[in-house]
Amino acid sequence: MANEGLRDNETLSSLKNESETLKSKLEEERAKLHDVELHQVADRVDALGQFVMKTRRTLKGHGNKVLCMDWCKDKRRLVSSSQDGKVIVWDAFTTNKEHAVTMPCTWVMACAYAPSGCAIACGGLDNKCSVYPLTFDKNENMAAKKKSVAMHTNYLSACSFTNSDMQILTASGDGTCALWDVESGQLLQSFHGHAADVLCLDLAPSETGNTFVSGGCDKKAMVWDLRSGQCIQSFETHDSDINSVRYYPSGDAFASASDDATVSTSICLPILTLLLFMCSPYTVGRLLFTGYNDYTINVWDVLKGTRVSILFGHENRVSTLRVSPDGTAFCSGSWDHTLRVRGFLMYVNIGLLRGIPVTYRGIRPYMGIVGPIPNDSDSGFRIYFRSSVNLFPLEK
Amino acid sequence: MPVINVDDLTDKDKAVMEVEQLRKEVKLERALVSKCCEEIQEYILAGADDDTLVKGISEEKNPFKEKGGCVIS
Numbered sequence: 001m002a003n004e005g006l007r008d009n010e011t012l013s014s015l016k017n018e019s020e021t022l023k024s025k026l027e028e029e030r031a032k033l034h035d036v037e038l039h040q041v042a043d044r045v046d047a048l049g050q051f052v053m054k055t056r057r058t059l060k061g062h063g064n065k066v067l068c069m070d071w072c073k074d075k076r077r078l079v080s081s082s083q084d085g086k087v088i089v090w091d092a093f094t095t096n097k098e099h100a101v102t103m104p105c106t107w108v109m110a111c112a113y114a115p116s117g118c119a120i121a122c123g124g125l126d127n128k129c130s131v132y133p134l135t136f137d138k139n140e141n142m143a144a145k146k147k148s149v150a151m152h153t154n155y156l157s158a159c160s161f162t163n164s165d166m167q168i169l170t171a172s173g174d175g176t177c178a179l180w181d182v183e184s185g186q187l188l189q190s191f192h193g194h195a196a197d198v199l200c201l202d203l204a205p206s207e208t209g210n211t212f213v214s215g216g217c218d219k220k221a222m223v224w225d226l227r228s229g230q231c232i233q234s235f236e237t238h239d240s241d242i243n244s245v246r247y248y249p250s251g252d253a254f255a256s257a258s259d260d261a262t263v264s265t266s267i268c269l270p271i272l273t274l275l276l277f278m279c280s281p282y283t284v285g286r287l288l289f290t291g292y293n294d295y296t297i298n299v300w301d302v303l304k305g306t307r308v309s310i311l312f313g314h315e316n317r318v319s320t321l322r323v324s325p326d327g328t329a330f331c332s333g334s335w336d337h338t339l340r341v342r343g344f345l346m347y348v349n350i351g352l353l354r355g356i357p358v359t360y361r362g363i364r365p366y367m368g369i370v371g372p373i374p375n376d377s378d379s380g381f382r383i384y385f386r387s388s389v390n391l392f393p394l395e396k
Numbered sequence: 397m398p399v400i401n402v403d404d405l406t407d408k409d410k411a412v413m414e415v416e417q418l419r420k421e422v423k424l425e426r427a428l429v430s431k432c433c434e435e436i437q438e439y440i441l442a443g444a445d446d447d448t449l450v451k452g453i454s455e456e457k458n459p460f461k462e463k464g465g466c467v468i469s
Contacts, residue, residue, distance in 0.1 A: 012407055012408045012411055015408065015411035015412060015414075015415050016411055018415050019411060019414050019415050019418060022415065022418035022419060022421075022422055023418060025422050026418065026421060026422055029422065029426060030426070033426050033427065033428045033429055034429045035428055035429055035430050036429055036430040036433060037429075037433075038433045038436065038437075041430060041433035041434055041437055042433070042437050045437065045441065075459075076459070093459055153401040154401060154403070174400070174401040174402060174403070175400065175401065175402025175403075175405075176399075176400060176401075176402075190399055190400075192399070192400055192413065193413060193417055194402065195402060195405075195410040195413070195414070196402055197402070231417055231420075233421055233424065234417055234418075234421065248436070249439075249443075250435070250436060250439040250440075252432070252435065252436070253432070253436055286440050286444065302436075302440065303437060303440060328458070328459070
């Protein structure tokens with residue numbers, strides 16, 4: 001397809017100049033509309049109280065760094081993948097491993113659960129995305145039914161089923177994203193625009209349209225139209241690789257998180273306030289969870305732009321985070337070989353307890369920061385759940 | 397297989413991609429941030445009642461609650 005309006009003798013430097021001019025113009029246009037920050041608009045909204053999250057389950061079994069995880073729509077199962085080449089499907093309620101597969105490569109950086117719950121997809125250094133149907137027939141070898149769907153020319157960094165088992169969207173170190181038909185393995189659409197490895201992607205909530213957002217090592221977050229392959233908008237607000245992008249459940253905003261230690265919430269038109277690392281907004285959107293290299297997870301109040309909690313417990317970098325489909329829990333995976341599923345231990349009623357330090361069951365909150373959770377089990381997934389509000393008297 | 401690999405693109409190819417994209421974007425219609433913020437705020441507050449992570453869930457309904465033990469007497 002010819003490059004419209006570009007003369008053959010345009011040099012690299014004239015292109016770069018034009019690029020800079022256009023970027024300034026874009027910044028100007030955006031700045032004109034940037035009349036307020038989100039937390040200012042949300043000024044009169046009550047702040048969230050302190051809350052505490054407890055590990056309820058620890059899933060053990062990976063032999064090396066956990067790189068990715070995804071929940072099943074049944075809110076109970078999850079799939080995780082690891083540097084050691086293993087992909088495991090867990091029943092988070094019982095902590096049983098229901099399926100396990102060994103990939104032919106190490107560093108399985110991406111995994112996803114099919115919407116039907118009947119299959120999983122995964123890939124990494126093999127440059128492919130493969131789909132494995134899940135079967136409970138003990139006589140069947142899961143690896144035998146493997147189907148190679150996507151083929152990239154560099155590592156697979158992320159994958160996601162669209163709203164059916166029939167199509168998969170992939171992101172790769174080759175700088176492209178691509179949409180594939182699972183049955184035939186055919187490439188349906190490819191998405192070019194990143195100038196370096198694409199590290200992450202997230203599909204818009206299905207009710208809000210056919211778009212997805214991707215983030216890359218070129219520091220750009222790009223929003224794409226699934227059908228046409230066109231990039232609708234791009235944002236260059238980070239100073240470093242974008243490790244994670246997530247759509248807000250409303251569909252008209254997304255958050256991006258980067259090695260530069262900031263998280264941006266970008267409404268698909270102007271840009272908003274900043275926040276942090278690997279994020280996962282959930283079904284409603286008040287909270288944003290971010291995981292870090294320093295082994296912690298921060299929980300942020302999106303409206304206020306403030307941090308409401310820090311969670312400890314992992315013994316190495318947090319590599320992946322997802323909230324369960326019904327928002328009752330979230331799961332984090334780490335380089336410490338484990339996954340932790342977390343929910344809230346209690347929720348403090350704001351009117352009653354704001355500013356009063358209270359000790360609950362041995363876990364001591366301090367000004368909104370949760371102290372280290374006793375290491376009562378080894379590596380694995382830890383699942384935290386919300387439980388009812390239980391206030392215990394101050395323990396002296 | 398997707399058609400390109402960024403490693404194979406020249407700097408000029410990448411610059412061309414960028415300029416084309418920016419030209420399209422400059423023409424987009426945009427809304428005031430305050431309006432967008434209000435919409436997001438409304439969305440979040442409207443869903444607040446259904447928000448388990450903020451409101452909590454009773455222990456009976458909590459699928460991950462601690463399992464009780466059995467005592468044989």
